[in-house]
Amino acid sequence: MQFFKMHALGNNYVFVDTARTTLPEDDFPSLARRVSDVRRGIGSDGLILVTPSDSADVGMRIWNADGSEAESCGNGLRCVARYAYERGLVDATHFSIETKAGVVAAQVHLDVEGRVQLVTIDMGVARFGTEAVPYRGPDRGEDVHVEAGGAQYTGTLVSMGNPHFVMLVDHVDDVDVEHVGGAIESHPDFPERVNVEFVSVLTPDEIDFRVYERGSGVTFACGTGACASVTALARKGLVGNRVTVHLLGGDLDIEIREDGHVWMTGEAHWVCEGTYYA
Numbered sequence: 060m061q062f063f064k065m066h067a068l069g070n071n072y073v074f075v076d077t078a079r080t081t082l083p084e085d086d087f088p089s090l091a092r093r094v095s096d097v098r099r100g101i102g103s104d105g106l107i108l109v110t111p112s113d114s115a116d117v118g119m120r121i122w123n124a125d126g127s128e129a130e131s132c133g134n135g136l137r138c139v140a141r142y143a144y145e146r147g148l149v150d151a152t153h154f155s156i157e158t159k160a161g162v163v164a165a166q167v168h169l170d171v172e173g174r175v176q177l178v179t180i181d182m183g184v185a186r187f188g189t190e191a192v193p194y195r196g197p198d199r200g201e202d203v204h205v206e207a208g209g210a211q212y213t214g215t216l217v218s219m220g221n222p223h224f225v226m227l228v229d230h231v232d233d234v235d236v237e238h239v240g241g242a243i244e245s246h247p248d249f250p251e252r253v254n255v256e257f258v259s260v261l262t263p264d265e266i267d268f269r270v271y272e273r274g275s276g277v278t279f280a281c282g283t284g285a286c287a288s289v290t291a292l293a294r295k296g297l298v299g300n301r302v303t304v305h306l307l308g309g310d311l312d313i314e315i316r317e318d319g320h321v322w323m324t325g326e327a328h329w330v331c332e333g334t335y336y337a
């Protein structure tokens with residue numbers, strides 16, 4: 060199987076263009092686990108298939124490293140947008156990508172050589188609370204409490220198509236993201252599990268961000284998580300509508316437009332291309 064690897068702020072995936080190679084199996088959760096394995100496979104935060112689409116210019120599906128399929132992936136979308144433009148799947152700088160969470164608009168920004176420098180994705184509208192994120196705890200509304208590891212945590216439930224639990228902390232480097240994030244990600248109150256974000260407000264247009272991703276663990280960046288975090292904080296009046304998010308792997312520019320749509324701008328990088336011997 061022919062694959063290519065890309066990363067966006069260190070959030071890295073194995074990509075397969077299903078129109079340009081044969082897949083060793085159609086059990087995609089199994090394939091995602093195998094290619095993500097850093098010792099027996101290629102090593103990544105998950106698997107992304109680039110597919111034909113009836114409703115957009117390009118289709119994208121994403122599986123986490125544990126084989127669970129996610130509804131969307133912001134960093135993956137920027138990588139797919141760069142791939143689609145530079146490898147001729149689209150012939151314009153503005154195009155659409157279909158995800159399980161719906162169709163999104165993509166725009167690539169070129170350098171003088173015509174290579175993609177930055178990618179902007181309209182990630183759609185955030186939805187909040189126990190109506191938007193699968194939750195079976197006792198709370199109602201947007202902020203819920205979770206007991207994990209003997210401590211209680213309060214966070215905001217946000218959906219960007221996929222579920223997020225966003226917690227405000229004083230300093231992200233003081234958080235045990237691995238253990239606290241891991242305990243909340245698989246907490247029984249979240250029947251479909253949840254992506255867990257820890258954020259601290261530096262200024263009204265700048266936040267620090269760490270993430271424990273559903274199905275992949277601690278990653279360097281999470282685009283949907285950055286969007287979820289900015290919208291949760293903006294709703295509380297803690298940040299404005301245009302925020303720089305400092306993730307472990309680098310910065311994302313998040314903007315909440317008048318119509319509520321969340322626009323994400325950031326890099327996407329090629330790593331390698333190759334043949335996977337299943």
Ligand SMILES: N[C@H](CCC[C@H](N)C(=O)O)C(=O)O
Nearest residue numbers: 129132133134221281282283
């Ligand atoms: N890294 C991705 C998020 C993957 C989401 C996945 N972990 C899930 O929702 O299960 C991003 O940049 O948005």
